[in-house]
Amino acid sequence: MAGVTTAKKEHLSHEMGMHTEGLVGRTQQRFFDISEENVGYGYPDAPDxxxxxxxxxxxxxxxxxxxxxxxxxxxxxxxxxxxxxxxxxxxxxxxxxxxxxxxxxxxxxxxxxxxxxxxxxxxxxxxxGWACGENMLAGTIVIEKNAGSQFGAALRGGDLVCKGSVGARTGIDQKGGNIIIGGDTGSFSGFMMQRGRMVILGDAGKNLGDSMYDGTIYLGGEARSLGVDAVPGEMTDLDRQWLTRKLKMYDMYPKQGIGHIKKIVAGKQLWNYDNLEPGEKKLVL
CATH class of the missing domain: 3.30.110 (Translation Initiation Factor IF3)
Structure with missing residues (x-):
């Protein structure tokens, strides 16, 4: 990771290198003037x-x-x-x-x-099929049956819901939003997850949450195995309240109830991976 420093900083964002890593390229920002008449909060050219x-x-x-x-x-x-x-x-x-x-x-x-x-x-x-809802920014997508692999790849916002089961690599590189699965998911789901939430009411394949950087995975069933740097987290009342509200929106509920859902988070051992000694890297992986 470019610009990562081991010195103690006041904010976590400094430790993550957000203030020292130079970003280049054309900006993707869109600006709106709410003082203008007849302007909405969508894209400037979006029709009513x-x-x-x-x-x-x-x-x-x-x-x-x-x-x-x-x-x-x-x-x-x-x-x-x-x-x-x-x-x-x-x-x-x-x-x-x-x-x-x-x-x-x-x-x-x-x-x-x-x-x-x-x-x-x-x-x-x-x-x-594959990659439904890829790079979705906002809104909702609800699939009544099953979905293929890479469901919600690079999801950035909104709710992506499949009431059936999905394939492998669900939510790969997820950057935000919520992915909700009523059935099972395949291997490497949550791979390189960066932010957002994933809810799996069934079982998960091997390497769930592998190399996840941040975000939260909720699992109602069992995972064949957890991936690198994915660790169990502590369920809180806020987690249970959020799950109850969100699942109710889509008429979905785990068979064994909210109380049996497990939480998986990033162990954060990979955050400063480039600064580790070779022997330490082997221990992490």
Whole structure:
């Protein structure tokens, strides 16, 4: 880690190198002036939509690009509730939706469904393939059945919910938001997790939370094994209250109750990994 120092600092952020590591590149910040009239709290070019204004798209004979193009056209015309019928497990459906929207997908989606979204509330009645909700910023996505691997990869915000089971590497590189799984998850879930929460009501595969830097994993079942630097944490009343509220929102509840859920956090032995001696690195790994 660049700029990490072993000297004692006043704030934890100094120890993490946040004040000494130079960041370069083009800024991704977007600025808003709330004093302007008719400005919302979304993107400056985001159209206003009416949730009572409803439309449907039959996707059966359409390619992915046509589906997404028609979806954006309807949003620009103010439709706030849109139904996609017969999606046919096509890939990359509803990617890059940066607007408030109620979107219902009546069927299953393929790879990369609903990625790069910021604001919509999406419900998928079928299954999804790999990397659903990748880089999601805000909003909700609820899948009624199962999901593939890399569910919620690099998630940044919002709630990503699968009421069934998911594949391996769930929440890889998660940076925020909440991932909630009603069933089981595969191996290396929570790999390199940086922030946010993951709730698994079933069992987890091997190496759960491997190399996680921060964040919290809640596990209702059993993990085949914990990964490097993932350790048990202490459940608090705040944890239980948050779980109760959040799971109630999606009509999900663990079979054995909240009291049986376990908490997994980062051991933080990898935070200053580059500064460790070779023998110490072997002990950590």
């Amino acid at each position: 939509v009416d949730f009572n204004k409803r439309a449907e798209i039959d996707c059966e004979n359409l390619e992915t690009r046509q589906i997404n193009s028609q979806l954006r056209d309807l949003i620009r015309h103010g439709f706030g509730t849109i139904v996609l019928k017969n999606p046919g497990s096509k890939h990359s459906i509803a990617v890059g939706v940066l607007n408030r929207l109620n979107l219902y997908i009546e069927g299953s989606c393929g790879y990369f469904a609903c990625g790069l979204t910021d604001g919509p509330n999406i419900r998928i009645k079928g299954r999804v």
